[in-house]
Amino acid sequence: GEEVAQTPKHLVRGEGQKAKLYCAPIKGHSYVFWYQQVLKNEFKFLISFQNENVFDETGMPKERFSAKCLPNSPCSLEIQATKLEDSAVYFCASSQGRDEKLFFGSGTQLSVL
Amino acid sequence: KNEVEQSPQNLTAQEGEFITINCSYSVGISALHWLQQHPGGGIVSLFMLSSGKKKHGRLIATINIQEKHSSLHITASHPRDSAVYICAVRNYNTDKLIFGTGTRLQVFP
Numbered sequence: 001g002e003e004v005a006q007t008p009k010h011l012v013r014g015e016g017q018k019a020k021l022y023c024a025p026i027k028g029h030s031y032v033f034w035y036q037q038v039l040k041n042e043f044k045f046l047i048s049f050q051n052e053n054v055f056d057e058t059g060m061p062k063e064r065f066s067a068k069c070l071p072n073s074p075c076s077l078e079i080q081a082t083k084l085e086d087s088a089v090y091f092c093a094s095s096q097g098r099d100e101k102l103f104f105g106s107g108t109q110l111s112v113l
Numbered sequence: 114k115n116e117v118e119q120s121p122q123n124l125t126a127q128e129g130e131f132i133t134i135n136c137s138y139s140v141g142i143s144a145l146h147w148l149q150q151h152p153g154g155g156i157v158s159l160f161m162l163s164s165g166k167k168k169h170g171r172l173i174a175t176i177n178i179q180e181k182h183s184s185l186h187i188t189a190s191h192p193r194d195s196a197v198y199i200c201a202v203r204n205y206n207t208d209k210l211i212f213g214t215g216t217r218l219q220v221f222p
Binding site for chain 1: 161
C-alpha cells in the first residue's frame, strides 16, 4: 500500500492482559520502526526491522514485549501482561532505506486500565 | 540536558507571519528529520536533511552541521499549519533516532 497502516486505532486492556498491535509498512519499504509516545512529544524507540530480520531491539523491554515482521503478513508488536505504564500511543514507521525519509502510521492508542 | 533541544516550546502567530523553529543537538548525526504531528496525532515527515537546505512549498529547512543546529521556517503561515513540529536526529554512532520535545505552533486567523 501507499501508506503505513496501523491497527487497531484504539485498544483498551485490563492490567495483566495481552495486547497485540499491527503495522503494514509501505510496499517496497525494507525498514520498519516501532516507537512509543508516552506523553505528547516524548518518543521512545522500541525496535527496528530490516525486512523480516530484527535490526535493532535495544529499546525493547524484552521480558514483556515482542515483535515480528514475517513475509506477507503485517508486522506485529505484542505486549504480554500489560502494565499501567504501557499506556501510550505506539507508532510504526517505515522507510525504503535505513537513512531515508520515514513514513509514519497513524498510531495505536493503548490504554491499560 | 536533552541531546536534542527545540525552541521555542510554544509559539503563537498571526496568519501570514514568518515562523522559525530551532533545533540544536549535541551528538554526531547522520541525518536530521523534521516531523509534523497534527492535533489528531498523525505524524508527517516534512524533511530529512544531512546538509544544506531543502524547500517544499512554504516550508524551508536548513542545517548547519558545524554548529549542530537546524531551523524550520514557515513562510506566510496559515491556521492549518497549527501542529506540533518535532526535530529528530539519527545518532551517527548508535544509529538511533533521538526526538526533540517538539514545538507547539498555533496560527490564528
